[in-house]
Amino acid sequence: MISKGILAFAQGQSFLKLALYQLLQLRKISDIDVAYVVDENAETYPEYQQLKELGATLVVANSPSQSRNYDLSAEWKNLGRDKAFKLSPWDKTLLVDVDYIIQSTASLDLLEADLPLVCADWHHCFDQEFILDHGTIGRHAIKMLWATLVWFDKGADSKKMFDRWAEVLKHLKWRQEYYGFHSSLVRNDYALSIAVHELNQETSKNIAAAPYSQMVIPPWCTYTLDDDILTVLSTTADKPLQILNLAGLDFHALNKNNLLEVL
Numbered sequence: 001m002i003s004k005g006i007l008a009f010a011q012g013q014s015f016l017k018l019a020l021y022q023l024l025q026l027r028k029i030s031d032i033d034v035a036y037v038v039d040e041n042a043e044t045y046p047e048y049q050q051l052k053e054l055g056a057t058l059v060v061a062n063s064p065s066q067s068r069n070y071d072l073s074a075e076w077k078n079l080g081r082d083k084a085f086k087l088s089p090w091d092k093t094l095l096v097d098v099d100y101i102i103q104s105t106a107s108l109d110l111l112e113a114d115l116p117l118v119c120a121d122w123h124h125c126f127d128q129e130f131i132l133d134h135g136t137i138g139r140h141a142i143k144m145l146w147a148t149l150v151w152f153d154k155g156a157d158s159k160k161m162f163d164r165w166a167e168v169l170k171h172l173k174w175r176q177e178y179y180g181f182h183s184s185l186v187r188n189d190y191a192l193s194i195a196v197h198e199l200n201q202e203t204s205k206n207i208a209a210a211p212y213s214q215m216v217i218p219p220w221c222t223y224t225l226d227d228d229i230l231t232v233l234s235t236t237a238d239k240p241l242q243i244l245n246l247a248g249l250d251f252h253a254l255n256k257n258n259l260l261e262v263l
Contacts, residue, residue, distance in 0.1 A: 002091045002092060003033070003089070003090040003091045003092070004032065004033070004090055004091065004093070004094075004111045005032060005034060005035060005088070005089070005090040005093055005094070006026070006032060006034045006035070006093070006094045006096055006102075007035050007036075007037070007084055007087065007088050007093050007094070007095050007096070008022070008034075008036055008037070008095070008096050008098045009036070009037045009080065009098060010036040010037065010038055010042075011038055011039040011042075012039065013045045013047065014256070014260060015098050016036075016038065016045050016047035016048065016051070017047055017260055017263065018253075018256065018259070019036050019047070019051060019056075019098045020047045020050055020051055020054075021101070022098055022099075022100070022101055022102070023051060023054050023056055024054070025101050025103050026102050026103075027054060028103070029102075029103065029104065029105060029108075030105070030108060031055075032108060033055075033090065034055070034057070035057040035058070035059055035087075035088070035089070036056055036057070036058055036059070036098075037059050037060075037061050037080070038058050038059065038060055038061075039061075040062060042058065042060070057089075059087055061083065061087065062080075081095065081147060081165075081188050082162055082166040082188075082191070083162075083166070084150075084152075084162065085152065085154075085158060085159055085162035085163075088152075088154075090154075091153060091154055092111050092151070092152070092154075093152055093153075094107065094108065094110070094111055094150075095147075095149070095150040095151075095152065096148065096149055096150075097147070097148045097149075097252065099252060099253045099254070099256055099259075100148050100149065100214070100250070100251070100252045100253075101246075101250065101253060102250050103247070103248050103250055103251075104248055104249065104250055106212065106250060107149060107250055110210060111151060113151070113208070115151075115208045116152065116153050116155045117151065117152045117153070117157055117158050117207050117208065118150070118152075118207070118208045118210055119146065119149075119150055119151075119192065119196065119207055119208075120146040120148060120149040120150075120209070120210045120213075120214050121143065121145050121146065121209040121210065122135070122146075122209075122213045123213050123214045123215070123216050123252070124216070125215075125216045125217075126215060126216070126217050126218065126221060126232060126234060126244055126251075137181050137190060137193055138179035138180040138181035139180035139181075140179050140180065142179060142194060142197045143193065143196075143197065144189065145192050145196055146189055146192075146214065147187075147188035147189045147191075147192045148189075148214060148252055149214060150192070157205065157207075161199060161207070164195035164198060165191050165192055165195040168191045168195050168198075169186065169191050172186060172191065175194055179194065214251075214252055215249065215250065215251045215252065216251070216252045217232055217251055217252065217253050217254060217255055218234070218254055218255065219254045220234070220255065221233060221255050221258070222255070223255075223258055223259055223262045225262045225263070229245065229246075229247050230245075230246045230247070230262075231243060231244065231245050231246065232244050232246055232251075
């Protein structure tokens with residue numbers, strides 16, 4: 001039987017709290033195996049034991065931190081996702097950001113695909129005023145992919161991609177100069193996109209794209225929580241109030257501070 005599971009990085013208490021909410025929502029629709037990569041201090045936080053009680057496997061692997069995130073002032077340890085291939089214990093894995101909340105089976109269904117590797121290549125925003133990123137990177141117009149969701153198996157093609165992801169991060173400054181882009185943050189999205197682009201150029205293989213977009217909640221939106229139902233509100237100055245009930249919807253929460261406040 002082919003083993004399958006979800007892998008996410010949750011290093012630092014803020015991200016452990018997000019992981020707990022992510023897992024609580026996931027458990028409403030699936031009992032799929034879940035593993036979280038945590039840092040060596042994780043056991044000191046109450047969320048650690050709560051995650052274990054919900055059946056999550058917790059793997060200790062420290063990662064470097066960055067100075068900031070979109071809106072989260074806490075330490076942001078998002079580097080190290082290129083190690084996911086080595087860390088995953090399953091034949092097929094969904095690598096997911098801990099702030100991507102899964103409340104439907106749409107994302108899980110791609111684990112059934114007979115493909116070695118699937119990446120998310122487009123998104124839509126709850127508030128269309130927010131342009132998260134362009135569709136390409138740099139002067140070479142590399143296709144933008146999203147590290148928020150990556151489905152992979154344990155085959156040779158997936159291993160090559162993760163090895164190249166690590167190599168891109170190691171020599172990122174050279175890539176920035178060659179491909180003509182700049183970012184003050186080390187973005188997994190850019191590293192993944194460049195890795196896939198280079199491998200496609202070398203092997204003439206096209207990595208599959210997810211057949212749907214991921215929904216992004218912009219940083220300025222706010223949440224309300226009532227009877228376990230999460231609602232998001234957008235209050236851009238020149239538009240009427242926009243409200244969306246998020247029950248049953250998968251979404252990527254860029255406004256992590258506000259989400260943590262209401263949980």
